[in-house]
Amino acid sequence: MAAALAVTATASPAATAGAAAATTERSPPRLVYLVTEDWYFLMHRLPMARAAKAAGYDVHVITRINREQDRTAIEAEGFVVHPADLARGSRRPDRLLAAVRRVRALYRDIRPDIVHHVALQGAVVGALAGTGLRLPTVNGLTGLGTLFTSDAGVVSRLVRVALPALLDRARSLTTVENPDDAALLAAAGVSPARIVPFPGSGVDTDRLTPLPEPDGAPTFAYVGRMLVDKGVHTLMSAWRMLHEAGQAPRLLLAGTPDPSNSTSLSEAELRAFAQLPGVTWLGHVSDIRAVWAAAHVAVLPSRREGLPVSLLEAAACGRPLLATDVPGCREVACAGINALLVPADDPAALAAAVRRLAADPDLRRTLAAQSRSLVEAQFSAAIVGREIVALYDRVAALKQPRP
Numbered sequence: 243m244a245a246a247l248a249v250t251a252t253a254s255p256a257a258t259a260g261a262a263a264a265t266t267e268r269s270p271p272r273l274v275y276l277v278t279e280d281w282y283f284l285m286h287r288l289p290m291a292r293a294a295k296a297a298g299y300d301v302h303v304i305t306r307i308n309r310e311q312d313r314t315a316i317e318a319e320g321f322v323v324h325p326a327d328l329a330r331g332s333r334r335p336d337r338l339l340a341a342v343r344r345v346r347a348l349y350r351d352i353r354p355d356i357v358h359h360v361a362l363q364g365a366v367v368g369a370l371a372g373t374g375l376r377l378p379t380v381n382g383l384t385g386l387g388t389l390f391t392s393d394a395g396v397v398s399r400l401v402r403v404a405l406p407a408l409l410d411r412a413r414s415l416t417t418v419e420n421p422d423d424a425a426l427l428a429a430a431g432v433s434p435a436r437i438v439p440f441p442g443s444g445v446d447t448d449r450l451t452p453l454p455e456p457d458g459a460p461t462f463a464y465v466g467r468m469l470v471d472k473g474v475h476t477l478m479s480a481w482r483m484l485h486e487a488g489q490a491p492r493l494l495l496a497g498t499p500d501p502s503n504s505t506s507l508s509e510a511e512l513r514a515f516a517q518l519p520g521v522t523w524l525g526h527v528s529d530i531r532a533v534w535a536a537a538h539v540a541v542l543p544s545r546r547e548g549l550p551v552s553l554l555e556a557a558a559c560g561r562p563l564l565a566t567d568v569p570g571c572r573e574v575a576c577a578g579i580n581a582l583l584v585p586a587d588d589p590a591a592l593a594a595a596v597r598r599l600a601a602d603p604d605l606r607r608t609l610a611a612q613s614r615s616l617v618e619a620q621f622s623a624a625i626v627g628r629e630i631v632a633l634y635d636r637v638a639a640l641k642q643p644r645p
Contacts, residue, residue, distance in 0.1 A: 273299040273634065274352055276345060276368045277360035278328045280305045280312040286384070286551060287360055288319070289444035293627025294634065295320055302352055304345060324348050328367050338367070345371035356634050358382055365416070369408035378637045381409055381416040382440070385548035385570065386423045406431035413640045415633065419549035422569035438633065442549035444626030445558045445617055452560030452614050453535050455607070460600040461492040462564070463537035465530065465552040466544075468497050468512055470505035473543030473566060478515050479589035480543075484596060485518055491600045492520040494537055496527045534559035538606060539599050545586050547571050558617045562609030564595050574621075580612035 273294050277283045283291075283305055295301050301321040306328060307313045316323050326344045329337035345367055349357070358380045359368035365381040372379065409416045409432050416432065417440035418424045428434050466472050477493075484490035495516070499506045516523040527533055534540070540556030540563050547570025553563055554574055563581035565571040575581035582599065584591040599606055 270298050270300045271355040271638075272302065272352060274302045274304060274349070274354040274357045275360060276304045276328075276357060276364045278306060278363055280307055280309070280316060280323075283360070284312060284315055286443040287358075287382075289446065289623035289626055290358075290630045291321060292319065293623075293631055296627075297631045297634075299356075299634075302354070304348055324352070328363060341367050342370045346375075349375060349377065356380070356637060358634075360384070362386065366405070366408060369411070369414075376413060378640060379411065379414040380633060380637055381414060383416060383418050383423065383427075383548070385419070385546065386426050402430065410436055413637065415637050415640075417633070420547075420569045420573050423548065440629065440633070441621050441626055442554065443551055444623035445551075445554045445621050447558055447618055447622045447624075450531065450534075450555055450558035452558075452610075453531070455538055455603070455610075456536055459492060460539065460606075461494060461537045462539045462541045462596060462600075463494040463496060463533050463556075464541050465496045465527075465533060465556070466542065466550070467500045467503065468495070468507045469500060469503055470507065471503075471545050473545060473586065474507055476543045476587055476589050476592060477541065480592040480596065481515075481518060481521060483589060483593045489597055489600075490518070490520055491596065493522070494533060495521070495523045496525075496530070496533045498526050530555055531559065534561055537561065539564055539596075541592075541596070542566070542571060542575075543584070543586070543592055544568060544571060549573055554617060554621050557613035557621075560610045560614045562599065562606045563613060564592075564599060574616070576612075576616065580609045580616055582609075 275283060275287060275291060277287060283303055291301050302324060303316055303321050304324045304326050307323070307325045313323050326348065327341060328345070329341045349371060354377060356378045357368060357372065359365040360382050361384045365383060368379070369381070409427070415436055415438050416427065417438045418427065419440060419442050421439070424437050424439060427437055464474070464477060468474050481490055481493055495512070499509060499512070512523050515521060524533070534556055538561070540553060540561045542550055542553055542565045544550065544566055546568050549570055553565060553571065556563060557574065557580060563575040565575035565581055565583060566586040567577070567583040568586050572583060575583060577583045582595045584595050
């Protein structure tokens, strides 16, 4: 069990004080999540962290604080927050080095028993910061497509070269959310024995429950960051085609631009798109259940994903899915079972699928029922929580390298 772990060579100050008072007592094992943004932790790693805390871990979170209410929300879970700017989206080497120095100093101060690096940038910064510290490590990668399938500049090429050495360490395992990313890592030189398939972030199936179809004309909804790589331009083109043909259903857009991402749309582009009749840009939505209560179908025309939380949440609410036939999406949106799949960057195919789903309520109901069943069977927070605690136990049991 997690509560029995004690894997660092040097005890924490709290553990030392406890041992002096009563040698039979031991402090709980200390787990650190390293994640670039506070909101990302709350959206994508909260079920894992809750499961770890329930299993006996003392949970710490190193992240950038964007909003004090997000910091308060993390601390309200009983987690300890350590602010750090991990230079997300920056290609400046000096900012990367500053982030590495800050994280290394925090690792020396916190003295974690296990670290969980979240997403690619977290894995790179965390691995560099932990060099020589022999920390049991989970590198939780959430998508690799852009890094390995595009020529994004010198920094990306250097990361591609360095990544195998950063991930292939004696006390380290790397999780991937789809088999395509596993193949990319193995081809890049990471040992397959250190690559672990993992079912994403987990969905709270008690909070997100099946919703009845709303009354009125069919409504589609896109939930996510407003990025070109998420297929928002393709979505815009498809809806313009549908409007020109007089066949466009309603469309809700829930999410905001991401200035740290080079493919982010501008607010001006989104406002212009929302001028089309029936298209509504909602911006940030704090309770996603409101979106799925108003929409009949979830749509995600992304170019590549890890394992998209937006589709998992829609499926948990009993919504049929319309997505692209790309890595990540097709692990959640299964053609002919709970989804229709279309090629990426193909507005005409997307428009045709929209017309089909808008016109066929029986098909929507059939796909919707399968969506909920899929999430309950494979992606619930309870399932992911059990699996992440088991993975932490596995990492802690890995042998120390020889001196």
